[in-house]
Amino acid sequence: MGLSRLVILTGSGVSAESGVPTFRAADGLWLGHRVEDVATPEAFARDPALVQDFYNRRRRQLAEVQPNAAHRALARLAAEWRSDCLLVTQNVDDLHERAQAGTSPGSGFRLIQMHGELLKAVCTASGRVCEWRDDLQARHPSPHAADGLLRPHIVWFGELPLEMDTIEAALGRCDLFVSIGTSGAVWPAVGFVQQARRAGARTVELNLEPSLNQEMFDEGRYGLASQIVPAFVDELLADR
DSSP: OOOEEEEEOOOOOGGGGGGGOOBTTTOOOTTTBOOOHHHHHHHHHHOOOHHHHHHHHHHHHHGOOOOOOOHHHHHHHHHOSOOEEEEEOOOSSHHHHHEEEEOOOOOTTEHHHTTTTEEEETTTTTTTTEEOOOOOOOTTOOOOTTOOEEEEEEOOOHHHHHHOOOOHHTTTSSEEEEEESSOOOTTTTTHHHHEEEEEEEEEEESSSSSOOTTGGGEEESSOOOOHHHHHHHHHHHHOO
């Protein structure tokens, strides 16, 4: 194929078969709550107990799930791809990282969790991020600043996703952009395919069903992520 620089975007569809719920139901509610009540800075200021409890439950649920075949296939790709490979996930679980345990990603590989990580907390005063696996109290004192609190290391609505400069730079020079398990409805990730197309990249969608921006992709493959992702990775590596 002559491909060398790869950008992969993953969404909730890649973790669904592991048992990670999307939390946002068809009625727009997250575990019975409005997004405005649990996923904004204003919500945290107004009712920190509710917000912390929401993410405490999500954090605890991670202990009940394991990476699936799609995560493992992407970990294999990270280890065997011999050029630039950026994996950007909108998910806040740790399944990509767990799938890579015991493997050695290539020197050109990088994982970016653009919406943050459930197993980390951030200080409201200093901005310092730390590993965090336990529950957080409503107004949890920060070890990093006397006047700071710990909040989930999650990008809430109204906040900027993480490392966008790095992501956009990679999109601007990639040869292949692959979107896996995304709805095509969440900005700014929905615009990544357009940026890759402007760079002349081949664009591929792997999804359970066509996304809202299906027409932006050169190719679409549809089915369970645990089946179509390993097959696609096999093809990529065979063509190297």
